[in-house]
Amino acid sequence: MNDLLERLRERGWRLTSQRRVVAEVLGGEHVHLTAEEVHTRATARLPEISRATVYHTLGELVTLGEVLEVATDGRARRYDPNAHRAHQHLVCSGCGAIRDVHPHGDPLAALPDAERFGFTVTAAEVTYRGLCPDCRPRQGG
Amino acid sequence: MNDLLERLRERGWRLTSQRRVVAEVLGGEHVHLTAEEVHTRATARLPEISRATVYHTLGELVTLGEVLEVATDGRARRYDPNAHRAHQHLVCSGCGAIRDVHPHGDPLAALPDAERFGFTVTAAEVTYRGLCPDCRPRQGG
DNA sequence: ATCCTAACTTGGACTTTGTCCAAGTCAACA
DNA sequence: TGTTGACTTGGACAAAGTCCAAGTTAGGAT
Secondary structure (H helix, E strand, O other): OHHHHHHHHHOOOOOOHHHHHHHHHHHHOOOOEEHHHHHHHHHHHOOOOOHHHHHHHHHHHHHOOOOEEEOOOOOOOEEEOOOOOOOEEEEEOOOOOEEEEOOOOOHHHHOOHHHOOOOEEEEEEEEEEEEOOOOOOOOOO | OHHHHHHHHHOOOOOOHHHHHHHHHHHHOOOOEEHHHHHHHHHHHOOOOOHHHHHHHHHHHHHOOOOEEEOOOOOOOEEEOOOOOOOEEEEEOOOOOEEEEOOOOOHHHHOOHHHOOOOEEEEEEEEEEEEOOOOOOOOOO
């Protein structure tokens, strides 16, 4: 995630301790954290960082295209630091676990012009759903 | 949407005026309403219907598989009465408008076994994003 | 090294969205 | 027409996110 800090500096970001910590938290775990989870982890490193700053910083990272916002369940948004490699998400309906996955082909190609209704379509987000090995009932258990 | 009320009765649903109004609101507009929007429209027909009942009824319709819950933005969940025909969603990044669309092929097929990590994958939800004709900047304006 | 200032951070109030509960009401069967 | 369990209600509460005025500070200028 040093890359990230580097890129941000090049874009004129003022590098505060709060921003550094948020970036480190996101880069340090290959999971998809909510804003509150980022705040909790950030607090461990920088006790007085505020919720407002975490929300604001995450929003900026999303705007800059360095982090992806994913809405898999209609509850808290989650933040995905893997914004530079196209991928989709596989979500466990049991425990909510999320994995990055790489389907083949471009999902955009499956949408014919006649189904675009004049929209300029630029992206396709796919959420695969199912049960992970831990949540699936075992056979002959 | 009489079909819906019919099916619900067959499943032993008690047909109250509140439930009838929620079902009518959902069936009456081919849009994707939030719970609050459903409540507002329901209130026009049945002034004293409560938020709690609207939320509860929507949840039941989802459980019964008669209505789909869609989370396109990490804000309010939206409810899609078109649960009996497979489809995906096209969302305008400008105004949030949502359209049902029908891509060809099965998006599930694009996810190879090696990318399923032991999950039992049962569904794929696709959200296409772009700008609708009203939100797209005009050329030669 | 230090100063300056626009940019950043903070705490808390507030909003939106959703859940839960005890008490009251009513649809549907007998 | 009466009965009863299922349904509805208002309000309190919780979770997630936004906003703001006041205070702090990174980093260029001197």
